Amino acid sequence: MNDHDQTPDAPAPEDEREGAYDLGRQAVARIINAVDNDDRAALIAELEPLHPADIADLLEQIDAFDRRRLIELYGDEFDGDILSELEDSIREEVLRYLNPEVLADAVRELDSDDVVDLIEDLEDHEQDAILEVLEDSDRIAVRQSLTYPEYSAGRLMQREFVMAPEHWNVGEAIDFMRNQQELPEQFYHIMLVDPKLHPVGNVTLGKLMSSRREVMLSSLVEDTFHVIPVTQDEGDVAYAFNQYHLISAPVVDENERLVGVITIDDAMAVLDDEHEEDMLRLAGVDEESSLSDSVGATARRRLPWLVVNLVTANLAALVISRFEATIAQFVALAVLMPIVASMGGNAGTQVLTVAVRALAARDLTGSNAVRVVRREALVGLLNGGVFAVLMGGMGYVWFGSPVLGYVIAAAMVINLTVAGLAGTLVPLTLDRFGIDPALASGTFVTTLTDVIGFLSFLGLATIFLL
């Protein structure tokens, strides 16, 4: 079993892998088997070729019982990078299982920005326990980072970077670097600074390599140089990296002095997190929730938005209850009314999702908001017309009443137009008030389309059918 030498570079045979980057059920089974048999050599042989990110995924996918046994069996092979890759809830669990010496070794391997990420959500005494094992300079760097607001550029940046005075030439920069005892593990640019340590440009190592020694660094700076304030929200940082194709960017303090550098791999991870957050929030799911939460924890996390939905559904029911007399006379109304509400809800969700995404991507701004709202209202009117004909005809054929057909047709036009208006105006308004439109828009919009759908359909029916 431990003659298996799969590496990330040499993917396992087809039948072992389900998707391009899935570990595969057989590999997981072999790993659990090794744990069951207390076979440390087999476990190490299975995990050794895996990237820490894949080991972290594995730990997230197995259950808590196997997770604990695996970590205890793996012992001092446990790598600091695995900790960095774990999602928060599992990580806190894993931290409790690790024996203190293994944890200390693991933490000492990490860069300061990864240590910050690791400990920022822990209790004070847990933070102290981890910080204690660091060297003095690292501990100071981590403590300093923790003074910046959560989700800010200051938490994301690394403090290891290479800078050079703006008046240097290529030769001076190369000589300087080649004489350094230690350079950062990962760096792609040299940051040029003026005498006050304000960053004024950056030069890629590639440009440095391909230029003659006497060329001035200032003549090689990138077009896409972009400075990030240390308090900037990490979502804005990720946007800037994606928008301007940055690879690394200098971070400055309130005096515009260079204090750190953010690299694109961290920005990409933030972009991924932000997307996940938007998607889950739009569906009314707590973005802190995790696939490995327990049944009870998951149920509790799902409850709040379901309670909100219960309230709004009761609001719609209250509207219906005003028309009980009409429904008692024409039961067909009870059959057809969910169609009107459902079409409005779906159209509203379409518009809303487009608007929330466009706001996140900065495609929907003050310059085009009025045009977009008008367009969506017209789209609703147009598609309302299409479904008015379809449902009006169907209502007539089904229940033999032309008036019922007209009523449902009119309700369809009204509700789809409302969907277009609400789907744009609600997120725009929330955004204007600084509330994440992904978080609360859905409930507002579907409540509106439910209420207006039932009200227009049953109201018109009461007027024209009774």
Add this chain to the structure above:
Amino acid sequence: MNDHDQTPDAPAPEDEREGAYDLGRQAVARIINAVDNDDRAALIAELEPLHPADIADLLEQIDAFDRRRLIELYGDEFDGDILSELEDSIREEVLRYLNPEVLADAVRELDSDDVVDLIEDLEDHEQDAILEVLEDSDRIAVRQSLTYPEYSAGRLMQREFVMAPEHWNVGEAIDFMRNQQELPEQFYHIMLVDPKLHPVGNVTLGKLMSSRREVMLSSLVEDTFHVIPVTQDEGDVAYAFNQYHLISAPVVDENERLVGVITIDDAMAVLDDEHEEDMLRLAGVDEESSLSDSVGATARRRLPWLVVNLVTANLAALVISRFEATIAQFVALAVLMPIVASMGGNAGTQVLTVAVRALAARDLTGSNAVRVVRREALVGLLNGGVFAVLMGGMGYVWFGSPVLGYVIAAAMVINLTVAGLAGTLVPLTLDRFGIDPALASGTFVTTLTDVIGFLSFLGLATIFLL
């Protein structure tokens, strides 16, 4: 007006900017004003400090009339990079406005991977017209890339990279690079290859800089070296970059020979696109649609999923119509039944979104699928119990019938459990059959919760109330 010297590095004063990276309504107004006045100098002064990506966003946000006039006034200042940054629909429009010489100049500035991106969706004769202006070597490179499948690594990679034999040392690599006439515009690694051109490792330029001349390159290779097959789906490529924190990665052909390199900025753009696609698909929006589509085009793009929803809503109506006699006797049922359906739909959407996201992030795999389905069913059961008590009590208080209370309570438990099962099983099944679960899950799940919701509520009512 043209004394305005805003640059991306020196953000405009607060009142000019709405978000961290919005251009601001006043800036847009000044630009449109310049276009209105045919004031080319003012237009150039406004646009000159902007990044091409921001100019592209501006073009997307103004209407077609202004867009055309702006481009014609801007004339030969129009930069190739603006074209690369435009979304597809607007880009095709802009290509028609540009005069052929401006277009030729713009295209010649671009890297081969950007030209591929630019022309891959154009008609053959339009492709030829653009390819004609390129130098022979570039044209061949572009044509070669177009032979790879759309959305594959082959379309994403750049052909400009630096490689070195695996047996070289640092000094040889540095001398080689410093003697090159031309090095790629952007590169961060040297790819090590064996004599058959198989990539065997990569070395960052930073490592090269910080190592003595006699150190072997093979001792400096990165841990996270990862090889990408040229036919791999770009979504998988983006996943690998994010998962393994890659900065650049070698792309190999079917003989495992190095043919190109993908860098993280392109992978980040793909990740962003994939997320947008998932989000829009989940809401039933055509992912090709754009904020700048016309009313007619938008209405047409929204129609298909609304038609699907109409059909499924009619299915639910059909279920209700089987219980007309029951509803005629107890109109309260018509008031309460949308609540059961709505709670099921919301719970189902929560579960579904979590599952779709987890599938996309490779967090939900064959190893934990059974556990996740079981967990979600139990969560549904648990929360169903909570809402059974709430709604049962409310139903009793509202309509004074304890039996009605029990009926709605039972229907709530059934429907929320179905929501948990359907919300996980539907996307897992679609994924297993190679269908994007984001695309079709929503309709399946809400149809199921609607139908089961109405069926259980009205069915139980018929049994126990009549």
